[in-house]
Amino acid sequence: RGVMIGDGQSRFSINGKPIYHFVGTSTFSEYTVVHVGCVAKINPSAPLDKVCVLSCGISTGLGAALNVAKPVKGSSVAVFGLGAVGLA
Structure with missing residues (x-):
């Protein structure tokens, strides 16, 4: 709830x-x-029309990549999707 x-x-x-x-x-x-x-604190000098909140998209996308794909340092990865999760 x-x-x-x-x-x-x-x-x-x-x-x-x-x-x-x-x-x-x-x-x-x-x-x-x-x-x-x-x-999340936003830098006061950041232009508000350029600032966006990605909410849980970062942690979801990063968590999926690290916990499922398990890339190793130096490996290449491809990202599909341009939503908050895809951009994470």
């Missing part, structure tokens, strides 16, 4: 009932509260 990873609770409610986070961070909401472990 969509709750904070630190304490398992929701930070929002309506009429006394909890409102759960979407995908753990409510990335499609205008405002949200996230655990410090889910925050």
Whole structure:
């Protein structure tokens, strides 16, 4: 369920009932509260139109490559796909 990873609770409610986070961070909401472990600091000088959040794409793509393909240092690999996971 969509709750904070630190304490398992929701930070929002309506009429006394909890409102759960979407995908753990409510990335499609205008405002949200996230655990410090889910925050990435962006350099203030970075152009905002060029900054993007890849979310779990990096860890998913990297984890798949390292744990399934198990490439060794110096080996060549091919990446198929240009989504967040493919770009990871």
